[in-house]
Amino acid sequence: MFYPNAENHPMGSSGFFIQFIRIAGPYWHSENKATIRKQTLALIALTIVQMFIAVIITEWSAALFDALEQRSMSGLFKQIGLLVLIFAASMTATAIHLTVKRRLQIGWRAWLTDHVTSRWMNKGRHYQVTHIQTAEHDNPDSRIAEDIRIATEDGIALFHSLFYSLLVLISFIEILWTLSGVVTLDLGFIEMPIYGHLVWVALIYAAGASALGWLIGQPLSKTTNIRQTVEANFRFGLVKARESSLAIALIQGEPHEKKHFQTLFQGIIDAYDRQTRAWAHILLFTSGYSVLSMAVPVLVSAPRYILGTITLGALMQSAQSFQHVASALSWPVDNMAIVAQWRASVERVLSLIQALDDLEDEIVRPDPHRIVLKKTDEPVLRFENLCISRLDGIVCASQINDEIRAGERVLIAGNAFTGSKLFKAIAGLWPWGEGRIELPDDDYIFFMPPRPYLPTGTLREAICYPSPSDDFSPAMIKDMLELVGLQELIEQLDQVDNWEKALPREQQQRLGVVRLLLQRPKWILSEMAFDSLDSEGEIAMMKLICQMLPEASMLTISNEPKAETFHQRRIVL
Structure with missing residues (x-):
């Protein structure tokens, strides 16, 4: 498995890069590895080309200033001609480089998004992970949509800039060493020759600035992570309020929601202020550093030019080479904010993956306190010594030994919450407890929750979900709508809307019956599926199901007397 193991928690500094490589590595070994590797090699090659162009520009600059110093018109025109070629080469390399880099970024993001969503949206893991106390995994939607984007796009951008800086460092140190020549330091009692003095000045200057800048910027990583978390919490609060707008309006809960939003946004303000203070310290340092970087190389080389040891072109080439070396060495300082944001996003993605790993380990680990699901060739749903527990270990129901045969209809009486957990256990979503559940192997079990899920799209697609709408004829869908008393919705079948908001809950529950009649399953588990209907409406729906699906087995949780x-009988929990 390419995802991080439980022993390496993503929020710790140790093992962070190993865990990141476990996310990154498999992309370059995936099914499209040939194309991906070609793009990677092209990105590396184009980066090398960009570095060569930077070297050529410094040589061109030296030749230009020498021509100016010599007042040579022919030399000036020659440099203008070379500038046109350099300009064209730079534009071409930059444009191609941008295209290749962005293809690699979106490709990696698409691959990682698919892998994380496939694990998250698999066998109810998206539901089960909310019940475990493990690695931080709040707001998974934000982690998948935003943090994966930052982790992949900024990851490749940082790799490119770091690789480019290393190439520049290697190339321009050699140039700077050559331009430095030999400077003799007269100490009075001894004369000491210094080779490559500009290189040593650049190294000391950049190393000292990088170390100081890194220390100053340490708080930014923590504050960035905090801000991303509170921003996600605020978005989640807004989404939740939008999804529950009718309920809020009916009980006039707007003042409470406003206060809740204010509290959430106050968290954003506090995190923003902390991040601003951390960022201000970095900008205060980097702004001064950038000013010094322009002046230091000229000031260091100016005495040699004044003494006539070097030409004006050599002075400018030395200054540019010094800036390139200092810039390359200052990569940690220049990219500190981006690195902080990138690492915070990577850690959030790793935390979600860690939580899914922990959940997977918990489910597959042999444990007597886990409900075992087993497929059987018999057309029967059987409970053997079944015990259903809460997450804290408190038993909700114990010693359930029963079986439901094909065509049998059973009412689940007693505690409705325990009945809900029984249905979840049958679906494989609630493994906490003991005993065994045997399921009919080839028979589709249809679950009717209190509120059917109606995805955004056309009403026809929402009704037929999860099957394609083409699986059912228009006439069949219209007939079923008429049977459940929703003939007024026939004209809206091809209308696109957010049906969970557009339709009242009573109509949504009747649409759940339409979906059931279209799917025609052999096993039906109905959990308070008609609690929004009046007594006559609920009885009518049950009667319709019995008439249309007389051979289906049915387990029902209902408060209808x-x-x-x-x-035919009931099981009391």
Whole structure:
């Protein structure tokens, strides 16, 4: 498995890069590895070309200033001609480089997004992970949409800039060493020759500035992570309020929601202020550093030019080479803010992956306190010594030994919350407990929750979900809508809307029956599926199901007193 193991927690500094490589590495070994590797090699080659252009520009600059110093018109025109070639080469290399880099970025993001969402949206893991106390995994939507984008796009951008800086460092140190010549330091009692003095000045200057800048910028990583978390919490609060707008409006809960939003946004303000203070310290340092970087190389080389040891072109080439070396050595300082944001996003992605790993380990680990699901060839749903527990270990129901045969209708009575956990256990979403559940192997089990999921799109697609709408004829869908008393929705079948908001809950529950009648399953688990309907409406829906699907087995959780009429027996939890 390419994801990090439990022993390496993503929020710790040790093992961070190893965990990141475990995310990054498999992309270059995926099914499209040939194309991906070609793009990577092209990116590296174009980066080398960009470095060569930078070297050529410094040589061109030296030749230009020498021509100016010599007042040579022919030399000036020659440099103008070379500038046109350099200009064209630089534009071409930069444009191609940008295209290749962005393809690599979006490709990696798409691959990683697919892998994380495939693990998250698999066998109810998106639901189960919310119940475990493990690595931080709040707001998974933000981690997948935003943090993966930053982790991949900024990751490649940082790799490119670091690789470019290393190439520049190697190339321009050699140039700077050559231009430095030999400077004799007269100490009075001894004369000491210094070779490559500009290189040593650049190294000491950049190393000292980088070390100081890194120390100053340490708080930024922590504050960036905090801000991303509170921003995600604020977005989640807004989304939750939007999804529950009707309920909020009916009970006039707007003042409470406003206060809640203010509290969440105050967290953003506090995090923003802390990040601003951390960023201000970095900018205060980097702004002064950038000013010095322009002046230091000229001031260091100026005495040699004044004494006539070097030409004006050599002075300018030395200054530019010094700046390139200092800039390359200052990569940690220049990219500190980006690195902080990138690392915070990588850690958030790793935390989500860690939580999914922990959940997977918990489910597959042999444990007597886990419910075992087993497929059987018999058309039967069987409970053997089944015990259902809460997450804290408190038993909700114990010693359930029963079986439901094909075509049998059973009412689940007693505690409705325990009945809900029983349905989740049958679906494989609630493994906490003991005993065994045997499921009919080839028979589709249809779950009817209190509120059916209606994805945004056309009403036809929402009704047929999760099957394609083409699986059912228009006439069949219209007939089913008429049967459940929703003939007024026939004209809206091809209309696109957010149906969970556009339709009242009563109509949504009736659409759940339409979906059931279209799917025609052999096993039905109905959990308070008609609690928004009046007594007559709920009885009518149960009667319709019994008439249309007479051979289907059915387990029902309902508060309707007359529901027992449609069931042959009941199980009390």
